[in-house]
Amino acid sequence: MAEEGNTAQPKPAVFILDLEQPDLFTAIYSDFVDALASEYRIQRARKKGPAERYLTNTENRPIAILAVDAGLVERKNASLLQQVRDYVHRGGTVIFMANFSGFITPPKMNKFWPETWGLDWQFGEYHRTTVHLNHNMPWLSTATNSLPQQYSQKAVNLAQVALSDVLYRPSSDSRTQSAVLAESPVNQYQTPVAFTKIGRGFVGYIGDMNNETGSQNVVMEMCKLAAYNASTAAPPVE
Known part of the structure; x- marks a missing residue:
């Protein structure tokens, strides 16, 4: 009997955009990257040019982009932000997180938020509290819905977010x-x-600044949802 070939599917790709503080991200989030790499192929760009070339290549089909610093907001990276x-809008997911x-x-x-994504989101309070x-x-x-029911995080919050777009929020008992x-x-x-849903894809935000285990779990769940969405809705990156 002939041996069957290896039919294992390659891991889906996650693209990390680390344009401003690559050393800081590596120092703080190495354990998170290791956990992410157990489920996904990690591809990472630290400069605008390589990032644009990656997204232009139609063979690259990341299920999610992790924007781990504020580099995308800078005017010099406007063309990359447009990509x-x-x-x-074509079905991908971007998560603004970490730094x-x-x-x-x-x-x-x-x-x-309003100029790029048409969202009313605004910079909110900064504190540590337990959210639910x-x-x-x-x-x-x-999603697979194995998210933590509650956890404590020190974060920059967002104001003016529709309740349907809120994944975690304080309760009446939450205190700084x-x-x-x-x-x-x-x-x-x-x-x-x-x-939140944008076009055929999603935009996520995690304001946690300390790489809490709970936030790591949230990113992993967002990536699972991104993978599901990519398998059902997202065309190749063009």
Whole structure:
């Protein structure tokens, strides 16, 4: 009997855009990258030119782009941002995470969401608190839904996010958590984790600045949803 060939499918690709602080990302997030690499082929660009060439090559079909710093917001990278925007509208997923929230100014963020994505999202409060999973988020039924029910994170929150786009939010019992300052109530209408449909794809945001295990799990789940969406809706990158 002839031996059957190896029919194992290659891992789907995740493309990391690390344009401004590659050394910092490597230092803080190496364990996350290792976990991600167990499920996906990691491809990474630290400069605009290689990133644009990667996205132009139709053989490259990443299921998600991780924008791990604020480099995409800079004017010098406008053409790359347009490629990412087109990729999302065709069915891809981009997640703004890691060092993104800590290296973007409030004015730049407040222009970025409406001008690039048509979103009302705005720069919100910065604090540590415990946030809870929003079970009414419409995309949870598609995901594997092994997200943490709650976890503590120190994050830049977003304001003016529609409840349907909020993945985690504080409860009425949530309080700021600090080793030096007294606790205080937090704004229940802001969120450190948002996820929304744009065109045929998705845009995600994670404001956590400390690489919390809970946030790692959230990114992994967003990537699973991205992989599902790519298999059913996303055409090749053009």
